[in-house]
Amino acid sequence: MSEPRPDYLPEAIREKLIHDPRVAEQDLRVQVQEHRVMLGGNVASPQLKQRITEVAKELLPDYEVVNETTVVSASEPDSEEPVS
């Protein structure tokens, strides 16, 4: 497999983040500008957010990784919704 061309680099990163079992996230948003990778989306824990950064850096050690993913709250809801 050849190195991905720059135009296809975001997809290569996305594929890595989907298939690496340490992450396995299908809904991350990836942008690449110059030598900077920007990651967005929602993650379940600070630990997962850290692993995403690690996996991206393993794939692209020469790139800066800016992980702007949001850790989603797992708190109790404040209220109920009547639906019927």
Next chain:
Amino acid sequence: MIRIAAVGDLHYGAGSKEILRPSLQHLQDRADVLLLAGDLTRCGGPEEVNVLADELRGLPIPVVAVLGNHDYNSDRQDEVRRVLEDARVRVLEGEAAAIDIDGVRIGIAGTKGFGGGFRGAHGSDFGEPEMKAFVGHTKVLSDRLERALTGLDADLRIALLHYSPIEATLEGERLEIYPFLGSYLLAEAVDNAGADLVLHGHAHHGAEKGRTPAGIPVRNVAQPVIRHAYNIYTLDAGRQVLPAAAGGIS
């Protein structure tokens, strides 16, 4: 009033321990049943679902689940199901469960569901075997859902899915991936059979609320959408409810 707690897309892995547990401690005071809308694990490994099962084991209210696409990724979905069932979680796939709560019988029909798209833009089981298999899978699961819902003898009926039955709860997702997020065939099955509420997950960037074409409320309970450990929906069974302990699953 029956209180339904629901969440999907928990994506539990080995490092997920204790993420949910603090919010489950008082769940029995707030809800009568907990429904899980699939993608309970990250990659479908039994070791992943074990972490979640440990958090659910011993909950004093019934727990009913469907699996999601992530739970199939390791081709070990049967083991995932067994681990959950050992923790007294009822797992549905084209099946139904009935729960008696305070004299009200709640029926839940569940399936993972699958994709294909929505009215006017749905794939067809035509052409290559791969395309026939893709759409054919959705048709089979939708048919089973309709049969399971129709067969329920209950005061309230809930359809529990992973994939979405409607487009409204996908708003926020890229239009190009709608065919991989759900199918109108699931909504048609629910509308044919009738239900009081449809719950699904899978669409992390979607919206929470919508309705089927026949007007049945749909809620996308993917955890990144609801941004809580679960949401609670109340349903009025239209009858006097008696105070009693939560019942078992039949």
